[in-house]
Amino acid sequence: MPETMLAVCKTKSDAGLEVREVPRPRPGPEDVLVYVEAASLCGTDLHIWRWDLWSQRRIKPPLTLGHEFCGTIVAVGDKVRHAAVGDYVSAESHVTCGMCYQCRTGQAHMCPSTEILGVDRDGAFAPYVVVPEKVIWQNDRAKLPPEIATLQEPFGNAVFATMNQSLSGQSVAVLGCGPIGLFTVAICKAVGAKAIFASDIHPYRINLARVMGATQVFKPTDGPADTVAQIVEANGGYGVDIVLEMSGAPAAITTAFRVVRNGGIVVLFGIPAKPVEIDVAENMIFKNLTVLALNGRRIFDTWYKTRWLLEGGVVDLRPLITKTIGFDEVNDAMEMLARGDACKIVLLPNGGKPPDIPKRARVRTPHPNITGAPVHR
Ligand SMILES: [Zn+2]
Numbered sequence: 001m002p003e004t005m006l007a008v009c010k011t012k013s014d015a016g017l018e019v020r021e022v023p024r025p026r027p028g029p030e031d032v033l034v035y036v037e038a039a040s041l042c043g044t045d046l047h048i049w050r051w052d053l054w055s056q057r058r059i060k061p062p063l064t065l066g067h068e069f070c071g072t073i074v075a076v077g078d079k080v081r082h083a084a085v086g087d088y089v090s091a092e093s094h095v096t097c098g099m100c101y102q103c104r105t106g107q108a109h110m111c112p113s114t115e116i117l118g119v120d121r122d123g124a125f126a127p128y129v130v131v132p133e134k135v136i137w138q139n140d141r142a143k144l145p146p147e148i149a150t151l152q153e154p155f156g157n158a159v160f161a162t163m164n165q166s167l168s169g170q171s172v173a174v175l176g177c178g179p180i181g182l183f184t185v186a187i188c189k190a191v192g193a194k195a196i197f198a199s200d201i202h203p204y205r206i207n208l209a210r211v212m213g214a215t216q217v218f219k220p221t222d223g224p225a226d227t228v229a230q231i232v233e234a235n236g237g238y239g240v241d242i243v244l245e246m247s248g249a250p251a252a253i254t255t256a257f258r259v260v261r262n263g264g265i266v267v268l269f270g271i272p273a274k275p276v277e278i279d280v281a282e283n284m285i286f287k288n289l290t291v292l293a294l295n296g297r298r299i300f301d302t303w304y305k306t307r308w309l310l311e312g313g314v315v316d317l318r319p320l321i322t323k324t325i326g327f328d329e330v331n332d333a334m335e336m337l338a339r340g341d342a343c344k345i346v347l348l349p350n351g352g353k354p355p356d357i358p359k360r361a362r363v364r365t366p367h368p369n370i371t372g373a374p375v376h377r
């Protein structure tokens with residue numbers, strides 16, 4: 001194994017990213033070292049690339065980016081019990097404390113001490129990444145190629161936001177068709193929504209919304225009132241049962257509260273850059289709405305649902321992979337994402353080559369409870 005490696009880093013408190021040589025990370029006793037086969041670029045990376053207000057407050061350079069990935073374990077720490085060399089894995093990017101009230105009551109996605117991979121600790125835009133064994137997720141290589149396996153982390157966000165309520169037979173509006181919005185359209189289709197109305201300002205994304213199963217698509221160029229009227233008309237003169245707001249744009253949030261029917265559900269998942277004004281009396285209370293403000297993924301509940309949707313072929317994410325790239329194309333890829341001309345761009349830090357692991361190393365002891373055998377009390 002090489003002692004140093006190239007990595008996509010934030011080296012200084014300014015816009016842009018740099019590819020530079022860094023030491024290969026060493027696993028601690030409870031960590032695994034993963035040979036990264038694919039790592040996908042995300043909106044969070046775009047924030048860090050731009051060096052916006054959020055990044056200025058949160059990021060401490062130097063930092064290796066990348067929180068969505070998959071690869072093969074090539075070394076494990078002394079105290080690692082279940083993961084093994086040769087395992088083909090992804091990881092939950094939120095490394096939570098395990099001890100706070102949220103962690104201990106099954107709500108680790110709200111842990112106030114969360115450390116995010118590629119945000120608070122070195123990430124996976126590199127040939128190797130170290131993560132604690134507790135965040136590892138086992139993949140089936142026969143069912144999930146690397147460029148799809150890496151998408152489970154962001155796809156889980158859409159699974160959490162979308163499958164939080166029953167969609168079967170319901171009319172749904174998905175506002176904002178970035179990657180999470182497009183995942184959402186696909187999930188709504190897969191779980192049997194009656195009608196899916198999708199909107200976005202970018203033509204590239206609107207086309208993808210059609211591909212992923214939207215019944216009808218809208219380009220909200222003439223303001224919220226117009227989009228509301230168009231969706232209501234398409235829905236037989238009624239507001240929709242459920243709105244999934246995935247953009248964070250103030251105009252789309254206004255649309256969300258107007259286009260939902262009385263007694264419907266609004267899920268707010270897109271993150272606005274600054275405070276947004278809402279008419280609480282007219283658009284929430286008098287409409288008897290259920291409003292959900294959601295963030296992250298339920299750990300690991302959404303990973304199991306994601307496995308069912310992706311490994312089972314219920315949802316096909318291949319149309320959403322715009323391209324795969326090498327290190328030299330990272331800054332161009334960020335520009336492409338910023339323009340809205342791409343959906344998911346996947347970095348191949350090892351050039352798409354699988355790891356060289358000896359056959360005999362590919363042995364692992366299954367978790368004792370994996371078969372559902374009775375547990376001693
Ligand atoms: Zn992400």
Ligand SMILES: [Zn+2]
Binds near residue numbers: 100
């Ligand atoms: Zn915690």
